[in-house]
Amino acid sequence: MVDQEGIRITFLDITVSGSNTNVNVSVENNTNISVIVGAGNEVINGIAIPGGGAMFQTVTAGQSVTTRVSFFTSRLAEYGITEIDEVRLSFIAWKADTMETVFSGDIVTITPSGTTTPTSAPSPSPVSSPEPSPPPTEVVVIQVLENFGTWTGSGARTARVSADSNDFQRLTLGGNVVSSNHYTVTAGSTVITLSAGYISTLADGTHNFRAEFSTGYADLALIVNRGFGPVPQTGVSSVLPITIIMLLSFVLTISSGVYLYLHIKKCHRNSLAITKQQFERSF
Numbered sequence: 001m002v003d004q005e006g007i008r009i010t011f012l013d014i015t016v017s018g019s020n021t022n023v024n025v026s027v028e029n030n031t032n033i034s035v036i037v038g039a040g041n042e043v044i045n046g047i048a049i050p051g052g053g054a055m056f057q058t059v060t061a062g063q064s065v066t067t068r069v070s071f072f073t074s075r076l077a078e079y080g081i082t083e084i085d086e087v088r089l090s091f092i093a094w095k096a097d098t099m100e101t102v103f104s105g106d107i108v109t110i111t112p113s114g115t116t117t118p119t120s121a122p123s124p125s126p127v128s129s130p131e132p133s134p135p136p137t138e139v140v141v142i143q144v145l146e147n148f149g150t151w152t153g154s155g156a157r158t159a160r161v162s163a164d165s166n167d168f169q170r171l172t173l174g175g176n177v178v179s180s181n182h183y184t185v186t187a188g189s190t191v192i193t194l195s196a197g198y199i200s201t202l203a204d205g206t207h208n209f210r211a212e213f214s215t216g217y218a219d220l221a222l223i224v225n226r227g228f229g230p231v232p233q234t235g236v237s238s239v240l241p242i243t244i245i246m247l248l249s250f251v252l253t254i255s256s257g258v259y260l261y262l263h264i265k266k267c268h269r270n271s272l273a274i275t276k277q278q279f280e281r282s283f
Contacts, residue, residue, distance in 0.1 A: 001110070004103040006031040007059075007093050012066065014084055014112050018170060018180045021076060022068040023087055023110065029059040034096035039069045041107055043088040047079050058096055070169060086111050140216030145189065148209070148222035151199050158193045159211075159220045165190040167213040178209070192220070199224060 002009040012024040027037050039055040042048070049071065057067040069089065076082075087110045093102040143162040151157050165187040171178045182198035185191070192211060202224050209220040 001025070001108055002091050002105050004105060005093070007035060007037065007102065009037070009091055011110050014087070014110075016073060018177055019073055020070045020170060021073045021084070022070050023089075024066065024068045026064060026066050027057060027059050028064040029061060031102075032061045034058060034060045035093045035102055036096050036099075037067075037091060037093045039089050039091055041088065041090045042069070042071070044071070044076065044079075045081055045085050047081065049075065049079065072169075084112060142211075142213060142216045142218040144218050144220060147220055148194060150223040150225055151196075153226045154196060156193050156196050157199060157222060158191060159209075160188070161190045161192070161211055161213075161218045161220070163190050163211075163213050163215060163218065167215050168192075169212045169214060172210045172212065173207060194222065 001011045006029070008028040008030065010026045010028070012026060015022050015024060029035055035058070037055075037057050037059060055067060055069040057065060059065050088107055089110070090105050090107045092104045094100060095102060144159070145162050146158070146160040148157040148159045165185055168185050168190055171180075171183060171192065178198075182195055184193045184195075186193075190211070190213075199222070202222075204224050204226055207222045207224065209222060211218045211220060
C-alpha cells in the first residue's frame with residue numbers, strides 16, 4: 001500500500017470492535033531510526049469525516065507493528081455510514097526524536113477486499129488539511145475528577161474525567177478493551193459508569209482501568225471488596241484495626257498471666273510464713 005523511505009505500510013482488514021470501526025494496518029520500519037506514523041485526509045464512502053480517525057504509532061528501528069486507524073462507529077452512523085465500501089486516506093511519518101518529516105504520502109484508496117490504489121482525485125468537500133498535524137511530543141495525562149471508588153457487592157460505580165466526552169475512544173483493563181456493553185459514557189465532563197453485572201465478574205482487589213481519549217488518557221481505579229465493607233481510599237488497609245485489636249488482646253492475656261502468677265506466688269509465700277509460725281509455737 002505504502003513503501004517510502006524505508007517505511008512499509010500494509011493494509012490488513014477492516015473490523016468493528018466495541019464502539020470503534022478500525023482500519024487495521026501493519027507498519028514495518030526498515031530504517032535505523034525510530035519513527036512516528038500517522039494518518040490523515042480520511043474519507044469514507046466518499047464522505048469526509050470531521051476529525052478523521054485516530055492513529056499515531058511509534059515504531060522503533062528495524063521493528064514491525066500492527067496498529068489501526070480508528071473511527072467512532074456512532075460518528076460514522078451520523079453520516080449514514082453503516083458499511084464501508086472504501087476508505088481514502090494518506091500516511092505521514094516523522095522522526096521520533098526531532099519530529100522532522102520523513103515522508104508525506106499520497107492518498108490511497110482501500111476497499112474491504114484489500115484493494116489499494118493511489119488516488120489522485122481531490123477529496124470531496126469538506127476536506128481536512130493536506131497533511132495531519134504532528135502529534136504531541138509527549139502523551140497527555142488527563143485529570144481524574146472522581147475514581148470508581150469501592151464496590152462492596154451491589155450497584156454501579158461511576159468515575160469522572162476532565163475531558164470532552166466526544167473525544168472518548170475506549171476503556172481498557174490490563175491492556176484489554178472493555179466491551180461497551182459493560183459501561184456507559186455521558187457528558188459532564190466525561191462520566192463513565194460501570195455496570196454492577198460487569199463488576200460482579202471481577203475478583204476482589206484493585207483493578208486499574210484506562211480511559212483513552214483522542215486527546216490523551218486517564219487512569220481510573222476500582223476496588224472490589226465484597227467481604228469487609230469499604231476499603232479506605234487513603235491507602236490505609238482495613239487490616240490495621242484488626243491487627244490493633246489482636247495486639248491489645250495479646251497484651252491483656254500476658255498481663256493477666258503475669259498478675260495470676262504473682263498472686264499465686266504471694267499466696268504461697270504467705271502460706272509458708274504461717275506454717276513456719278505454727279511450727280515454732282509447737283516447741
